[in-house]
Amino acid sequence: MKVTSYQKYRKILVAVDCIIFGFDGSQVQALLIKRRFEPEKGKWSLMGGFVGEKENAEEAATRVLRQLTGIKNIYMEQLATFSDVNRDSAGRVISIAYFALINIEDYDHKLQREHEAKWFLLSRLPPLIFDHKEMVMKAKERLREKVVAHPVGFELLPAKFTLPQLQSLYEAIYNAPLDKRNFTKKILSLGVLKKLDEKERQSSRKGAFLYVFDSRKDQKMQADGVKFI
Amino acid sequence: MKVTSYQKYRKILVAVDCIIFGFDGSQVQALLIKRRFEPEKGKWSLMGGFVGEKENAEEAATRVLRQLTGIKNIYMEQLATFSDVNRDSAGRVISIAYFALINIEDYDHKLQREHEAKWFLLSRLPPLIFDHKEMVMKAKERLREKVVAHPVGFELLPAKFTLPQLQSLYEAIYNAPLDKRNFTKKILSLGVLKKLDEKERQSSRKGAFLYVFDSRKDQKMQADGVKFI
DNA sequence: TCAAAAGTGTTCTAGATACACCCATGT
């Protein structure tokens, strides 16, 4: 039985916008699309959508992410809600922003073409519509904070990766160089990596050993509250 | 000129809810009210309200906080948005939760009576309506994270406070005892406290020196990224 | 004079930092 005490209040359009980060081996990038409808049609924008009647914001964001990337199990978390009265030039819309981390390799390139999507270096973002730039900046900040205490960085890498790749990722996130020996020592001491008997040989003659993330060990560590890098 | 491309989407009621933390000298508490309208009238609830046409969520939360506490400059930040389809039994409402820290002394007791508000120990919360319990738990977690790197704890204390009071606050937030000597050493080494020539004598015969928070020093420290406790 | 809380220093330990050379391989 519905009660009616809320009837006098004005409803508002509710959207989600997704900040999608990827890592190309040396830089962190964000995935943007060319907006296909008015207002601001043709401008660069985050991928977004409206929250439907029968879904919560997380479901809406998951749907939007799958539409764009084709990936089902994506690392995603709520960032913040943006609600300024005039943030959208076409009317009152609040937007719940989510940030997501994906492995660029998993990304479906057909979908990329379909959506006119493009990866941009965080340091070279094009002008974005509305408050989307602010969203990206906030997401970048959150990623940095997050990475200190949680192993989210691995989401950005392929399943098998080398220590130099992992180090580059952390250097890109912190925007600062790290000492190779100290990095190796610390990351291995966490005990969440499993060394494979296999080498990656694209990037050097000697080749670098591949590792995989061992999520069982990670769970134990999360419980103990260990810090990453 | 308004464009109309959003017309086909369904609008949603948007509310804010405020988790208000206070500190009574030994325990962290949350301020709750008895809900005065249906549904769930008479049950314990967070203080909330709807986001109006001409305000953003932060303005709405500030308004709600002032209504309840009478305090104007309140420490507040956005926590998260809760959007489950059936979270409110009276219809689809999403809620943007804010958490706020106040000094219990600043609190206007007339308003407290007016709203049938009451402080509850975090360890002894009554049953709460909807998803408000989840909101409080998330806020508690955020407070703990926050306090590590930012001097937000001071918001919970009166302007003049003693080191033992400050220590009790941190012990309450961490829910763990701290060593008095290590605590004193560290907090003073931060250089954000100014010792007064005045003693507080309620809680001991010897009396404890009062301190004030020196925000100029704090700003410098924030820039340098120092950690609290 | 004693009960109750405030105040105060030193030692030990673990984690972070700084730092330089050899290795494996393709060309």
Added chain:
DNA sequence: ACATGGGTGTATCTAGAACACTTTTGA
């Protein structure tokens, strides 16, 4: 043979943790 990136160990420094006694004063 050499250029390129991969891999490895040690010494130092710093921050955090552990730990106990003296001081003040009102009752």
